[in-house]
Every structure is written in C-alpha cells, then in structure tokens.
Amino acid sequence: MRPYALMVAIWLALAPALVFAALGAGLERLSGLGLAAGWGRWPRWTACGLTAVFAAYMHPAIALLVAGLVFAARRGAGGPTTPRALVVGSRDTDGKWSALVPVAIALAAVAVLRPAVPMYWDTFVWLGKARIESEGLGALRTAAIDPTADVIPHGYPLLWPLAASWFSMFAKDAASLVAGAAATTLLALLLFLDAAADAFEGGERPPSGFDRRPRWALGGAMALLLVTPMFWVHLRSAYADLPVGLLAATCTLRLGRCLEGAEDVRRDLGAAVVAAMALAGTKDEGIGHVVAIVLAAVAVQPKAGRREALQWLAVLGSAAVVFLGWRALLQAHHVLNTDHELSTPAFEAFGSIGQIVAASAGDTRTWGALWPVAGAAVVAVLARRASFRPATRLAAFALLGEATLLGSALILGPDRVRAFAFAGTLVNRLLVQLVPPTGALLLLGLGDAASRAAARRLSDAQSS
Amino acid sequence: MALMRDAPAQSCPSTAERLVIGGANDVCGPPGTAAPAFRAGTLVLAASLAIAVALTMTRRSGVSRAGLGVLLLGAAVVAAPGARALLVDRADAPLRAGATASTVANLLGDLDGYVSEHHGCVAEIHDDCLACQPLLRFVVPRRVACARRDGRIDLAADTLASALPSPASRPCAVEQGALECGHTP
Numbered sequence: 001m002r003p004y005a006l007m008v009a010i011w012l013a014l015a016p017a018l019v020f021a022a023l024g025a026g027l028e029r030l031s032g033l034g035l036a037a038g039w040g041r042w043p044r045w046t047a048c049g050l051t052a053v054f055a056a057y058m059h060p061a062i063a064l065l066v067a068g069l070v071f072a073a074r075r076g077a078g079g080p081t082t083p084r085a086l087v088v089g090s091r092d093t094d095g096k097w098s099a100l101v102p103v104a105i106a107l108a109a110v111a112v113l114r115p116a117v118p119m120y121w122d123t124f125v126w127l128g129k130a131r132i133e134s135e136g137l138g139a140l141r142t143a144a145i146d147p148t149a150d151v152i153p154h155g156y157p158l159l160w161p162l163a164a165s166w167f168s169m170f171a172k173d174a175a176s177l178v179a180g181a182a183a184t185t186l187l188a189l190l191l192f193l194d195a196a197a198d199a200f201e202g203g204e205r206p207p208s209g210f211d212r213r214p215r216w217a218l219g220g221a222m223a224l225l226l227v228t229p230m231f232w233v234h235l236r237s238a239y240a241d242l243p244v245g246l247l248a249a250t251c252t253l254r255l256g257r258c259l260e261g262a263e264d265v266r267r268d269l270g271a272a273v274v275a276a277m278a279l280a281g282t283k284d285e286g287i288g289h290v291v292a293i294v295l296a297a298v299a300v301q302p303k304a305g306r307r308e309a310l311q312w313l314a315v316l317g318s319a320a321v322v323f324l325g326w327r328a329l330l331q332a333h334h335v336l337n338t339d340h341e342l343s344t345p346a347f348e349a350f351g352s353i354g355q356i357v358a359a360s361a362g363d364t365r366t367w368g369a370l371w372p373v374a375g376a377a378v379v380a381v382l383a384r385r386a387s388f389r390p391a392t393r394l395a396a397f398a399l400l401g402e403a404t405l406l407g408s409a410l411i412l413g414p415d416r417v418r419a420f421a422f423a424g425t426l427v428n429r430l431l432v433q434l435v436p437p438t439g440a441l442l443l444l445g446l447g448d449a450a451s452r453a454a455a456r457r458l459s460d461a462q463s464s
Numbered sequence: 465m466a467l468m469r470d471a472p473a474q475s476c477p478s479t480a481e482r483l484v485i486g487g488a489n490d491v492c493g494p495p496g497t498a499a500p501a502f503r504a505g506t507l508v509l510a511a512s513l514a515i516a517v518a519l520t521m522t523r524r525s526g527v528s529r530a531g532l533g534v535l536l537l538g539a540a541v542v543a544a545p546g547a548r549a550l551l552v553d554r555a556d557a558p559l560r561a562g563a564t565a566s567t568v569a570n571l572l573g574d575l576d577g578y579v580s581e582h583h584g585c586v587a588e589i590h591d592d593c594l595a596c597q598p599l600l601r602f603v604v605p606r607r608v609a610c611a612r613r614d615g616r617i618d619l620a621a622d623t624l625a626s627a628l629p630s631p632a633s634r635p636c637a638v639e640q641g642a643l644e645c646g647h648t649p
Contacts, residue, residue: 006561115561115562115569119556120488121486121598123598124484124601125601128605129605131605143606150607151605174576174602216529220535220536223536227539230491233487362495362507363490363498364506365491365549366491368546369513369542370539372511372513376514376515377518379518380521380522384522387521387522424489428490445521446521449526450527
C-alpha cells in the first residue's frame with residue numbers, strides 16, 4: 001500500500017456542494033427566505049440544499065411538514081422584501097466577511113491538511129455507516145431501519161454519515177470518505193463564521209450606550225476560542241460533536257440577531273431553521289441544543305409578539321419534525337435507539353458525575369482556560385444584563401441551557417451512558433459540543449464590552 | 465465508542481493503537497494523569513484569567529485592544545502544554561501523522577481486501593485486538609445476507625501495536641484461507 005498523503009481530497013466535494021447550493025438557491029427563491037447575501041450565501045445555500053434533500057430522503061411527509069414550517073417562518077420574518085440589488089453581494093456583508101477570511105482559510109487548511117485515513121475510534125464507525133450509502137441512494141436508510149442489519153450505533157440520526165457519503169460522491173474507500181467528512185465539517189464551520197460576522201454587526205443600529213462592535217474584538221474573541229487544544233483534535237476528526245456545536249452556535253447567533261432588531265430578519269431566520277434541522281438530523285443531542293436556544297430566546301424576550309413566536313416556532317418546529325419523524329420511522333420498524341432512551345433518573349450518580357465533569361472541564365491540557373473563562377462570561381452577562389445587548393444575553397442563557405440539558409442526559413439516560421462517562425470517553429465529547437456556543441458568547445460579550453468603551457469615548461469627546 | 469481507555473499512568477496517545485482507542489477523547493490522557501503541581505498551577509492561572517475576563521466584560525470602561533491581547537496571551541500560556549502535545553507528543557502530530565496513518569492504513573487495507581474478496585461473508589472473526597474493533601466495523605459496517613460464509617479473520621492482541629508504518633510491511637498474512645494478523649514472535 002502506498003504511503004498516505006497528508007491532505008484529504010477535498011475537491012471531491014466541490015461538485016456535490018455545487019448541486020446542493022443550486023438546489024438551495026432554488027428553494028430560497030421559492031420560499032422567499034433571504035439566504036442570499038455576500039460570500040456567506042454559498043454555505044447557506046449548500047446547507048439549505050443538503051437539509052432539504054435529507055428531509056425528503058427520510059420521508060416525503062417530513063419534507064412537506066418542514067415546508068409548512070418554512071412558510072410559517074416567512075410570515076414570522078415579516079418586513080418588506082429587500083431589493084435584490086441591496087442583498088446580493090452587499091458591500092457591508094462582504095466587508096464583515098473579509099475580517100474572518102484569514103480565520104476561515106487557516107481553519108480550512110488545518111482541517112484539510114491531514115492524513116486521508118480514519119485515525120480515531122468513532123471515525124471508523126461513522127464512516128462505516130457512510131460506506132453503506134455507497135451501495136446506492138437510500139441504502140443507509142434501508143439498513144438503519146432494518147433491525148437485522150446490525151448498523152451501529154443503533155437508531156442514531158443519519159445526516160452526518162449521509163453528508164460524508166454524499167460529499168464524497170458515494171465513495172467506498174476510506175480516503176474519499178474522510179474527505180467527505182472534512183467537507184461537512186467545513187460547511188458547518190463556514191455557517192458559524194458567517195453567522196458570527198453577521199451577529200457581530202448586530203441589528204440596524206446599536207442601542208443607546210453602545211457603538212458598533214469593533215472588528216478587532218471579533219478577531220480577539222475568535223482567537224480566545226482557537227487556543228483550545230481539543231478544538232484542533234476534533235477539527236481534524238470525523239466526529240460529529242464539533243459540527244453539532246458549530247450548528248448550535250450558528251442557530252444561537254442567528255436568533256440573537258433577530259432579537260437585536262435587524263430590519264429584515266429573513267436571512268437570519270432562514271439560516272437558523274437550516275441549522276436547527278441539521279442539528280436534529282446529525283445527533284440526538286441536537287434537538288436538546290435547539291430547545292435550549294429557543295427557551296433562551298423566550299427568556300430574553302418574554303413579552304414577545306406574534307412575529308417572534310412564529311420565528312421560534314419555525315426553528316423549534318423544523319428541528320422537532322426531523323427528530324420526531326426519524327423516531328417515528330425507527331418505531332415503525334422496531335429499531336431501538338438504546339443509547340438515548342430515557343431511563344429512571346440516576347440521582348445517586350449526581351455527585352460522581354459532577355466530579356468527572358469538573359475534572360474533565362478543569363483539564364487544562366485538553367481545554368486550556370476555556371471553561372473557567374466560559375463560566376466567568378456567563379456570570380458576567382447574567383449579573384450585569386443591562387450592560388449587554390439581547391444577542392449576548394441569549395448566548396449566555398443558551399449556553400447555560402445547553403450545558404444543563406447535556407448534563408441532565410447523563411442523569412436521565414441509560415446506564416450505558418454513565419458507563420461511558422465514567423470510562424472517560426463521553427464527557428469531553430459533550431464538552432466539545434459546547435465549545436462553539438462558548439465562542440459565540442465570548443465574541444458577543446467582548447464585542448459589547450468594546451462597543452461600550454467606544455460609545456463612552458465618543459460621548460466624552462462630544463461633551464468636551 | 466471505546467468503553468476502555470488507557471491506564472491512568474500513561475498520558476498522551478503516542479502510538480497508533482492508543483490514538484485509535486482514545487485519541488479523540490482528550491488531548492493528552494485523562495485529567496488524573498497530569499502532575500498535581502502542574503494541574504494546580506495551570507488551574508490557578510485559568511481561574512485568574514476567568515476573573516480578568518469577568519471584570520473586563522463588566523467594567524464601565526469596557527475592553528481595549530491591549531486588554532484583550534493580555535487575556536489572549538494568558539489563555540495561550542495555559543493552553544501551551546496541550547499545544548505541545550498536539551504538535552509534538554501525539555501520534556497524529558504533524559511530523560508523526562504520516563507514519564501513524566500508514567500503520568493504520570496498512571492494517572485497514574489488509575482487512576478490507578480480505579473481506580471484499582469474501583463479499584462481506586466471512587464465516588468467523590476472532591478479535592483479541594481492542595484497537596482493531598473500529599477498523600472491523602468500518603470494513604463490515606452491516607450484516608449482509610450470504611448464501612455461503614467462509615474464511616476467518618484472526619486478530620491477535622498486538623495487531624496494531626506491532627504493525628509498522630512502512631508501505632512494504634504487511635500486518636496480516638493469509639494462511640490456510642484465514643487472515644492472520646499480529647502474533648509478534
């Protein structure tokens with residue numbers, strides 16, 4: 001066998017990505033959700049096409065229900081239709097993106113410049129599932145709902161292995177499948193960076209006491225996230241945990257921008273719906289993230305009107321349709337997802353689970369200073385709510401809710417889940433899912449602190 | 465997912481075998497494997513950084529470029545041992561990834577070739593190699609209906625540990641119709 005090249009064949013994903021993007025662009029035209037703006041339109045369209053194909057792949061009824069919710073989302077977005085000339089390639093959006101281009105290129109390079117062979121346990125398992133799809137479109141679905149086929153892990157959602165297969169053009173060899181998984185991770189990463197650039201800009205104009213969030217704060221906060229060693233391990237793996245976190249952060253940032261009063265929220269809402277569907281289709285934890293994010297939005301804006309309620313319904317509903325639709329399919333075919341069934345709460349394990357979570361989060365070789373910093377940021381935002389804009393408060397509540405839901409899964413899940421946690425193979429991977437939401441909180445929180453300082457300087461200059 | 469993991473006395477996943485088993489679970493072994501003084505020192509630094517972040521975010525004067533730069537420097541110092549593990553110690557570190565990948569790929573290629581020759585219908589798999597379990601799952605991702613099953617795969621406990629990265633090395637050999645892997649003399 002020849003020595004392995006230290007680069008994955010990412011170009012394999014170009015043709016499928018273009019097909020998905022074309023489909024996404026068409027769907028955007030039909031639905032009226034404004035996904036097209038700036039360079040970020042490409043990952044948005046691609047993700048839209050991918051999730052639409054996935055919904056139809058699972059069952060046509062699921063695709064129809066999601067289409068109904070997108071219609072609700074359109075009503076929820078409200079507002080005038082932005083003239084296309086102002087949307088496509090707007091200088092403003094491209095300018096925000098340009099601040100993140102070096103970050104995107106560096107991250108993409110690290111994700112791609114690696115051996116084209118699986119090297120970690122679950123990578124083989126996920127790509128093994130992806131390999132089933134190489135027998136033909138629908139092969140994985142057929143195998144996954146066949147209890148005799150012994151596809152493990154049993155009953156897990158299918159989007160992650162399917163995307164790896166589709167982006168590798170139904171490849172059977174490990175090298176191409178690794179490239180497909182890398183492309184899927186990159187797609188989630190681009191959605192996150194795109195959402196970060198938009199959310200950092202905030203709504204139409206900053207509220208009283210704030211100036212625009214400065215770009216250097218965006219770069220600095222992103223760098224704080226990137227000095228987390230575990231982030232780099234998972235960026236180069238084919239595990240689904242980092243993409244789940246990136247999608248959760250995307251959903252948070254998009255809904256946050258809706259709260260900050262952007263005049264035309266269709267793009268944010270459309271991207272939030274796509275991210276929520278992808279979350280529910282990637283892992284069962286995904287629906288937990290979406291629930292936590294929507295509850296956080298309700299907590300930040302408890303006296304919301306019909307428009308906001310429709311937005312939240314669209315986000316939560318589209319994820320719920322994907323999650324429940326898949327569960328219904330499993331039930332109809334007598335397939336049990338034994339890893340993620342609820343069981344009698346193991347309250348007696350509360351202390352030992354708390355200990356292992358604390359020990360894992362305090363492991364600075366794996367996490368650097370991320371978790372103490374994340375805790376401090378949450379406390380700071382919740383203690384001084386008036387000092388932070390709504391999107392930042394949403395990010396703090398969402399992170400808290402997501403951490404609580406993931407933690408409670410260790411108590412409410414089956415014994416097997418706790419066995420994995422105590423063996424040291426689960427807690428860090430759940431924490432990986434919280435890394436991008438923490439990044440979202442840091443960039444908004446530090447951005448607010450920097451924008452307050454700028455507003456104060458401006459005010460002092462005017463008064464003097 | 466690997467239910468077993470490395471003995472606490474060991475730290476970074478520095479071999480192909482240990483990388484496959486636990487390489488994505490942490491950067492350099494479970495928390496208990498770090499020296500107590502190191503853990504305490506970096507945790508105190510991380511806690512100080514956390515307090516600085518909270519104060520920076522809440523104070524009226526906000527955050528400046530220099531202040532953010534100092535926070536970033538502190539975060540980089542705390543993360544430095546993990547970064548060293550990523551860049552030097554782990555089997556997937558830049559200068560070692562090629563050899564590790566070849567080791568894994570050689571075994572994966574042998575397994576995949578044998579299973580493909582039998583159209584996925586191998587009669588018996590005897591697996592004493594923990595790190596080989598996920599490779600087998602990749603090679604045989606689902607149970608297929610077979611008119612006839614034949615052949616046998618025998619994976620010794622040291623299969624991946626004794627495999628070599630050389631492109632010419634073969635971790636497995638077909639003997640009397642069975643694929644024998646490992647068995648270091």
